[in-house]
Each structure stands twice: as structure tokens, then as C-alpha cells.
Amino acid sequence: MSIKATNIVKRYGELLALDHLNLEVREGEVLGLLGPNGSGKTTAINCILSLLTYEKGEITVFGEPMRPDAYAIKKRIGVVMQHVAVFDELTVQENIDYFCGLYIADAKERRALVDEAIRFVGLADFKKFAPKKLSGGLLRRLNIACGIAHKPKLIILDEPTVAVDPQSRDNILEGIMRLNRAGSTVLYTSHYMEEVERICTRVVILDKGKVVASGTKEELKDMISLGEKITAEVHGLTEAQLATLRELPNILAVSYAENVLTVKALKGMSGLETILKWLKQHSVGFGRIYSERPTLNDVFLEITGKELRD
Amino acid sequence: MAHIFKYRLKILLSDKTTMFWTLVFPMVLAGLFSLAFAQIEAGERFAPIDTALVDSGGDEAFVALIESLAQGDDRLFNLVRATESEGLALLAAGEVHGVIATGRPLTLSINEGGFKASILKTFVDSYLQSSAAVTRIASDNPAAVGRLASLLAEEREFLVDHPLGRGTHNFMIIHYLSLLAMTCLLGGYVGMSEISAIEANLSHHAARVSLAPVHKLKVLAAGISAALILQFSKLLLYFGFLVLLLDVDFGSRTPWVVVTILLCTLLGITFGAFVTALVRGTTGLKEGILLAVSLAGASLAGMNVAELKYIVETHTPWLALMNPAHHITDAFYTLYYFDTYERFVTNVVGLVVFTILFTCGTYCVVRRRVYVSI
Numbered sequence: 298m299s300i301k302a303t304n305i306v307k308r309y310g311e312l313l314a315l316d317h318l319n320l321e322v323r324e325g326e327v328l329g330l331l332g333p334n335g336s337g338k339t340t341a342i343n344c345i346l347s348l349l350t351y352e353k354g355e356i357t358v359f360g361e362p363m364r365p366d367a368y369a370i371k372k373r374i375g376v377v378m379q380h381v382a383v384f385d386e387l388t389v390q391e392n393i394d395y396f397c398g399l400y401i402a403d404a405k406e407r408r409a410l411v412d413e414a415i416r417f418v419g420l421a422d423f424k425k426f427a428p429k430k431l432s433g434g435l436l437r438r439l440n441i442a443c444g445i446a447h448k449p450k451l452i453i454l455d456e457p458t459v460a461v462d463p464q465s466r467d468n469i470l471e472g473i474m475r476l477n478r479a480g481s482t483v484l485y486t487s488h489y490m491e492e493v494e495r496i497c498t499r500v501v502i503l504d505k506g507k508v509v510a511s512g513t514k515e516e517l518k519d520m521i522s523l524g525e526k527i528t529a530e531v532h533g534l535t536e537a538q539l540a541t542l543r544e545l546p547n548i549l550a551v552s553y554a555e556n557v558l559t560v561k562a563l564k565g566m567s568g569l570e571t572i573l574k575w576l577k578q579h580s581v582g583f584g585r586i587y588s589e590r591p592t593l594n595d596v597f598l599e600i601t602g603k604e605l606r607d
Numbered sequence: 608m609a610h611i612f613k614y615r616l617k618i619l620l621s622d623k624t625t626m627f628w629t630l631v632f633p634m635v636l637a638g639l640f641s642l643a644f645a646q647i648e649a650g651e652r653f654a655p656i657d658t659a660l661v662d663s664g665g666d667e668a669f670v671a672l673i674e675s676l677a678q679g680d681d682r683l684f685n686l687v688r689a690t691e692s693e694g695l696a697l698l699a700a701g702e703v704h705g706v707i708a709t710g711r712p713l714t715l716s717i718n719e720g721g722f723k724a725s726i727l728k729t730f731v732d733s734y735l736q737s738s739a740a741v742t743r744i745a746s747d748n749p750a751a752v753g754r755l756a757s758l759l760a761e762e763r764e765f766l767v768d769h770p771l772g773r774g775t776h777n778f779m780i781i782h783y784l785s786l787l788a789m790t791c792l793l794g795g796y797v798g799m800s801e802i803s804a805i806e807a808n809l810s811h812h813a814a815r816v817s818l819a820p821v822h823k824l825k826v827l828a829a830g831i832s833a834a835l836i837l838q839f840s841k842l843l844l845y846f847g848f849l850v851l852l853l854d855v856d857f858g859s860r861t862p863w864v865v866v867t868i869l870l871c872t873l874l875g876i877t878f879g880a881f882v883t884a885l886v887r888g889t890t891g892l893k894e895g896i897l898l899a900v901s902l903a904g905a906s907l908a909g910m911n912v913a914e915l916k917y918i919v920e921t922h923t924p925w926l927a928l929m930n931p932a933h934h935i936t937d938a939f940y941t942l943y944y945f946d947t948y949e950r951f952v953t954n955v956v957g958l959v960v961f962t963i964l965f966t967c968g969t970y971c972v973v974r975r976r977v978y979v980s981i
Contacts, residue, residue, distance in 0.1 A: 343981060348977065348978060348981060349978055349981065350977045350979055365977050366822070368820035368821070371818060371819060374818070376818045378815065380811040382815045384614075384812065386617065386622060391617070394614075395611075396815060396819070398614075399611075399816065400819060400820060404610075443815070
């Protein structure tokens with residue numbers, strides 16, 4: 298087990314930030330910690346890293362109790378914080394070298410690691426640049442390089458793609474998967490469910506400091522009643538027609554707005570086939586029609602009653 | 608440790624804000640002081656009195672005397688020879704302050720009162736008294752004339768100066784010394800940077816450092832060492848600027864002055880570290896407090912009004928004792944002015960005590976390694 302947090306309680310005054318949080322990160326996995334802003338993801342990470350005090354609970358990392366002076370454990374952890382933490386006064390290469398030097402004392406070994414990290418994040422052409430000269434996406438990549446240059450066994454990334462353009466986001470996510478393939482365990486927090494769906498092998502959903510669900514993506518989707526979401530472009534549907542649609546078996550919800558019909562169907566039936574049959578029966582013409590599996594947002598919505606990005 | 612030291616030095620060296628407050632700002636201030644003092648000195652310098660001399664003959668001794676006083680850079684008079692009517696015309700036009708006409712009697716014409724007219728009157732009265740005394744002695748006791756001449760030639764001082772110290776008493780030096788004290792305290796900006804670099808609740812960089820397998824006091828020690836070397840170099844540069852470019856006289860004990868600068872550098876850095884560690888609030892608030900305390904301390908130590916240093920020392924000695932800028936100013940001043948080292952040692956003890964207090968206070972705050980919130 299890379300991380301085991303048991304029954305963690307953390308308060309900020311009256312606010313209960315972590316409510317008996319239990320979290321396990323298994324060796325070799327990419328665990329996604331998914332939750333809306335303010336759900337306690339960053340607080341959980343800071344407690345795990347012994348940056349923050351907590352009122353109750355126990356945390357072990359690599360099987361050992363995590364403490365501020367647990368340097369042997371810290372040596373094997375790489376952290377990429379939500380905020381870019383690099384020095385404007387140093388170049389890209391110097392920034393990576395500085396932070397890597399806090400873990401690796403040998404200059405020769407460090408030089409090779411720094412070069413490798415620069416190549417890994419695709420900043421080879423910018424290594425003599427000052428951070429101020431980098432775009433937001435490149436700056437995020439530098440932030441990541443500073444956190445992973447020492448080749449940690451456990452990498453914790455706290456929303457590393459906030460305010461990043463799609464191209465850099467792809468690059469970052471691809472990089473995280475490569476790190477995982479190279480043997481690192483990854484704890485990844487985000488409120489972007491698309492990212493978590495794409496790279497995580499297991500997901501923990503957090504809300505108001507509490508774990509509300511956990512499992513693989515498929516396990517989570519199986520937890521909810523929604524089986525399929527069908528969307529069709531339809532013109533001129535009447536309220537009477539929609540009422541007949543709602544009366545069909547296994548239909549969870551129907552909505553119609555701006556000529557787009559959305560139907561949510563329960564598991565255990567082919568929703569698309571049912572809808573196609575219904576459209577034919579009622580001689581309703583349609584344009585594009587497609588069916589989608591539920592997303593993690595649907596899981597979150599069904600469990601908590603609100604959207605991930607609320 | 609060397610790795611952290613190298614990069615902290617580089618970061619501090621490239622920090623333009625800190626460079627401004629710790630070097631450029633004091634240099635600009637010293638330059639302005641120098642300009643202001645130059646104007647004050649020019650205003651206080653004695654200007655020769657423009658005088659017209661109407662020599663009608665008959666008093667060669669007076670003519671010789673006044674001509675001798677109208678020569679050289681430190682002359683008393685700017686002398687113009689003129690006829691009586693020309694002299695009076697110059698006086699009416701305001702081009703001379705007085706017209707002296709030789710003959711019997713010696714006369715002085717002035718337009719109105721004033722400092723320069725008073726000097727002219729005193730000078731003429733003094734000459735007339737002396738010449739009358741010589742004439743009377745010559746007629747009453749001709750044998751004593753020779754002795755009288757030697758007495759008049761001999762200048763006798765009845766009051767003798769016994770200076771307490773080696774330097775010239777100079778109020779302006781207080782302004783520069785308190786400015787130097789302020790510059791030392793503004794080194795607190797560098798101390799502030801070092802605390803911000805290790806306290807996870809103050810900067811994102813520090814949070815990253817706190818996650819690394821290195822004790823944060825080790826990072827702080829490396830950072831403070833880099834800060835000390837950089838700040839000491841800046842203060843030496845500033846000292847050189849004052850001495851070589853602005854011609855400020857710090858006395859002849861240069862090695863001790865340099866040692867004092869080193870002590871004051873450390874005091875300034877630890878002062879900034881202490882304020883940063885102690886004050887809860889934004890970086891702007893901490894910077895504001897640091898600047899306000901430095902300026903207020905230096906002002907009380909005589910930066911703006913030199914007499915204030917003595918007023919504070921006399922009426923509120925506890926305030927002087929609690930003011931690090933006072934100890935810095937006084938340490939430099941005693942080196943400049945006094946022959947003995949007693950008062951200097953007292954000041955050095957004060958500097959060391961302050962440095963220890965600031966260091967211990969900082970340590971007590973930053974030794975924690977876990978935060979309630981960041």
C-alpha cells in the first residue's frame with residue numbers, strides 16, 4: 298500500500314474539512330481523487346504530506362507513519378501542487394535543478410535527472426528561458442518537472458491542469474500515464490471528470506470532506522441506476538408526445554429543449570432501440586441521434602444531487 | 608547546503624525589489640542628503656564684504672591693514688578704491704556695504720544696518736581704539752612703545768579647546784550614520800525573503816521545500832548565509848559610495864567600521880526574519896511594517912533631525928535603548944568621535960543582544976513543521 302489514511306478528521310475552525318476520511322492508494326495504480334472545489338481534496342493531500350495538522354486519524358505512507366521529519370519517505374514522494382511554485386529569478390533548468398537538489402545531492406546524477414525531466418515534459422527548447430517567458434501550459438509543465446525530476450516512487454498531483462490549454466493538458470495527462478507505466482504510483486486530484494476517466498485506474502469521489510463513492514470507473518457507473526443517455530435532434534415535439542415517451546418502461550427522465558430531446562434510461566434495456574421504435578411509431582422525423590454511457594459526473598449527480606462543477 | 612546556498616544567492620541577487628530597497632533607495636537618499644547639505648554649507652559660508660576705500664592719504668597703516676584683509680580666499684573684504692563721490696554712488700547703488708574714507712578722522716559711511724554693516728563698524732571702531740591707545744602710550748611713555756608693538760604682534764588665547772574625541776564635531780555625520788543604520792535595517796527585506804522561502808504558509812515555493820527530505824532550518828541556514836554575504840557586500844558598496852563619492856568622513860578606524868557594518872548587516876537580516884515570522888498577514892503588510900520600523904528607528908536616531916538623537920537619549924533613554932537604529936548609529940558615531948572604545952563596546956553589546964533576540968524569536972516561530980492552515 299502506498300498511502301493509507303484512516304479516519305482523518307480536519308477542521309478549519311467551525312468548518313469540517315475532512316470528515317472521517319478513509320483513503321487507500323495501492324502500489325502501481327493511478328488513483329483519481331474526484332470532487333468539486335472545496336470538497337477537501339487539497340486538504341486531504343496536505344494532511345497526507347504532513348504539511349497540515351489534523352485532529353484525528355492515522356496516515357501511513359509506504360507502510361510507515363507519515364511525519365514531517367520522515368525524510369526517508371519524503372525522498373520517495375514527488376509532489377506537484379495546484380499553484381505553480383517556481384522561481385522567476387531562475388531559468389527553467391535551474392528551477393528543476395534547485396528542487397531536484399533537495400532530494401539528490403550528487404551533482405552528476407542530478408544533471409542527468411534534470412535533463413531527463415526537461416525532455417520528459419518537452420521543455421528542451423526552453424531550458425534557458427526564465428519562467429516569465431513561458432506560456433501558461435509550459436509553466437505547468439515546468440511545475441511538473443520540478444516535482445518529478447528525482448524519479449519518485451509515489452507522485453501526488455493536485456489539479457495540475459487548471460487553466461491549461463487543451464494541447465498542454467493532453468501532454469500533461471499523457472506524461473502522467475507514462476510515469477505510471479514507468480513504475481510510479483500516482484494520486485491525481487481533479488474536478489475535471491474527463492481527466493479522471495481518461496487516466497485513472499481507480500476513483501475516489503469526495504464531497505464535503507467525505508468519501509461518497511470509490512471503485513473503478515465501471516464499478517462506480519454500475520452503482521447508479523442510469524444505464525444510458527440518448528440524445529436526438531427532433532423538431533416540433535408536442536407535450537402530449539413527450540408524455541407518452543415518459544410512460545415507456547425503464548425511462549428515468551425526459552427533457553426537450555431547443556429541438557434537442559434527451560432521454561435517460563435505466564440499466565437493463567437498449568434505450569436507443571426503444572427510442573428509435575417510439576420515434577417511428579409517432580412518425581417523428583429526427584436528425585442526429587446517439588447514445589452515451591453514464592459519466593462520472595452522472596455518478597456524482599446521482600449520489601450527491603449536484604453537478605461536479607457546481 | 609552548498610546547493611541551496613548557491614541558488615538562494617542567485618535568487619536574492621536577481622530580486623529587483625529587494626535590490627531597490629536595500630541599495631538603490633539608500634543611495635538616492637544619501638545623494639539627496641549630500642545635495643541638501645552642500646546648499647546649507649554654501650549658505651553658511653562667510654561672504655567677503657564689498658567695501659569702497661577712499662584713500663585721502665595720512666593713514667598708511669590703516670590702508671596697509673585693510674589691504675591685507677582683502678587678500679586670499681578667506682579674505683574679509685572685497686575692496687574697491689574710489690573717490691568719495693564714486694564710493695557714495697556705489698553705496699547708493701547697493702554695490703558696496705560701506706565706504707571707508709581715510710584721513711582725520713577716519714570715517715565710515717553705511718546705508719542701513721545689517722550683519723555686514725555691523726562687521727564694518729566693529730572693524731573701524733576696533734582700529735580707532737587701538738590706534739588711539741598706541742598714540743596715547745607713545746605720548747605718555749615713549750619707552751613702552753617697543754613693548755606695546757611686540758604685545759600687539761603676539762596673539763594670546765585665553766580659552767583653550769580640549770576636544771573630547773578625535774573627530775571634528777559635525778552634526779551632518781549623524782544624518783549619514785542614521786541613514787547607514789536605516790540601510791542596515793532595510794536588510795530586513797532579505798531576511799524576509801529567507802523566511803518566506805521556508806514557511807509553507809507564506810509561499811508556494813516554501814510549501815514545495817517543506818515537502819522535500821531536508822530540514823527547513825538547514826534551508827534557512829543556507830539562505831541566511833547567502834543573504835549575509837550579499838547584504839554585507841551591498842553595505843560595503845554603500846559605505847564606499849558614501850566615503851568615495853559623497854566624501855563623508857567616517858573617521859580613521861576603517862577596519863572597526865567594517866566589522867560594525869558586518870554586525871549591523873546580521874542585525875538587519877535577523878530583524879527582517881523576526882518581523883516576517885512574527886507578523887500574521889500578507890507580504891505587503893510585513894513589508895510595510897519593516898519599512899515603517901526602519902524609517903521610524905532611523906528618524907529617532909537622527910536621520911532627519913540630528914538633535915532628535917540627543918533629545919531621545921536625554922528624555923526617553925528607554926526608547927533609545929529599544930531602538931536598534933540608535934545602537935547602529937551610536938556605534939559608528941563613537942568610532943568616529945571618541946578616543947576610547949568603552950561606549951563602542953556598549954553599542955556592540957546592544958547590537959549582539961538584539962541579533963540574538965531576533966534570532967531566538969524567529970527560531971521559536973519557524974521551528975514548527977506542521978501548519979494548521981496554509
